[in-house]
Amino acid sequence: MHSYHFQMLGTAVFAITGVLAVAHRELDVFGGLVLGVVAALGGGTLRDLIIGAPVFWVDDPNYVWAAVIASVGAFFVGRFSRSSYLLLLYLDGFGAALFAVAAANKVLSMHLGPLVAVIMGVLTAIGGGLARDVLAGRRTLLMSREIYATPILLGCSLYVLLRRYAPDFAFSGVLATALMFGFRAIAIHRGLQMPTWLTRGAHTLIGHDADGHQKP
Amino acid sequence: MHSYHFQMLGTAVFAITGVLAVAHRELDVFGGLVLGVVAALGGGTLRDLIIGAPVFWVDDPNYVWAAVIASVGAFFVGRFSRSSYLLLLYLDGFGAALFAVAAANKVLSMHLGPLVAVIMGVLTAIGGGLARDVLAGRRTLLMSREIYATPILLGCSLYVLLRRYAPDFAFSGVLATALMFGFRAIAIHRGLQMPTWLTRGAHTLIGHDADGHQKP
């Protein structure tokens, strides 16, 4: 199986988990289609816009077809058994790791520097899900303690470090992917959350209402 | 009346319906102005960014003026009679159809393929409204059963099909616009919603809370 096939599989899995995350709310097939496609392609689209590259799916519509077919399929299947849903969660974690490494690699090959590479790795992995949540009126993962993005951040940092000293793409890529997927898989398996010392509880700022806006 | 005048009228109508959709909430004139302009120009802006074209209103500020004047006007007039509000809804559907065909045509003329043309037609027609709803904290149309985007999707698909076999822009454009506007007009007139077999009701996914996040 080529890297290209992996990317198609990753796109389809992102679309499926994207639709399932909102499928417990009332929505029609068009809404499901758009939200699945946004979840699957949104992160890479933002990345390409910011680094000034042509948007990847405009040149290769296969990505769109993978996202469209997977979204509509997930919309109509809808209920998954607990075991196949868990399998999807692991595949989603694997796909996020692959996309993050591919994005960081793309940025490094454009000589845009290691910091931008890490940011774009994270943005590619979580940007689509954030856009999907915003469009669906759903609390984003930024406001939860779910361990989803932290493995990506650590893995991309490891990747750019390794690439500085060991320019071998394959070796660094496999190691970073293994770290990201391993960390995420443990988090899924054990239901881990961010530890409390890395979390802030609810407390009120002085002189602000519930939304943090200034009081008159 | 030239196609250019139609576009100015469409922009103004998008701005007016954009402001009216949020005018029942508390907001000041600046908020109304921004939301109206976003509703009117947001979809085309996203389209141009993604296809790598210069953003249309940066080159021609008349679009901005049309949106600004219409937004501020709608903010202060605010209450429309039932009949003029209905007229606006029909005009909005007509504007969406025109913008969708113009966008699909722009993409085809850049040789970016029929699938991208359909996507950009839909994005141009609904992107501004989605951005407006997100900024206003309003449920987006993706999470409703309103029949707004489905006619656009069908009309753009028809348009790219017709253009493949009948390269005459005018004929294909008029037919697609008629389909989109006719379908939308019937939906407004009869208060149609997406049929239930194309809609998913509320049901809970296993092991997820109300927002679909993983439970610990």
Next chain:
Amino acid sequence: MHSYHFQMLGTAVFAITGVLAVAHRELDVFGGLVLGVVAALGGGTLRDLIIGAPVFWVDDPNYVWAAVIASVGAFFVGRFSRSSYLLLLYLDGFGAALFAVAAANKVLSMHLGPLVAVIMGVLTAIGGGLARDVLAGRRTLLMSREIYATPILLGCSLYVLLRRYAPDFAFSGVLATALMFGFRAIAIHRGLQMPTWLTRGAHTLIGHDADGHQKP
């Protein structure tokens, strides 16, 4: 102190106030980091995408470091005394004024016209905060009566007017910044809100539910 140092300070202040605005909600350090960085860099990123310029922080990662360090610092410090919080509010108003003038100047130097210059000044000043609020699920400032963006709009308009007749950048810039900061400082100090004649109260549109969607 160079203009460059001012910009780094402004970026850091935007990140700090960006984190503090959401710090009363439950979020972990990764969420705080992303929201702070989005608040600090989001407005300028949107501006550069729309005017077709390379995104500023891709070329100069110092902006990213300033935002990252300030965000993580603000996340862990969290509670500020009332006086240092007020100082931050004033600094934030000053930073917004500086960024707005810098953005308007950038657009004028690219010969994109005065209207685009005003829009980009406002977008640069408020775009990051809007994106942060949307990602945090917070009511945006568009839906409040806070006087934050109106001084920016007036100041940018003054700036492009002055530049038309007095091409001296420094003079026009200082005057516009003084207007913007002065107006905002008075609004902070006196807790001003938009006057009611520029605000619309809650009222129901005919035939629409609470979200303004068409009723069946």
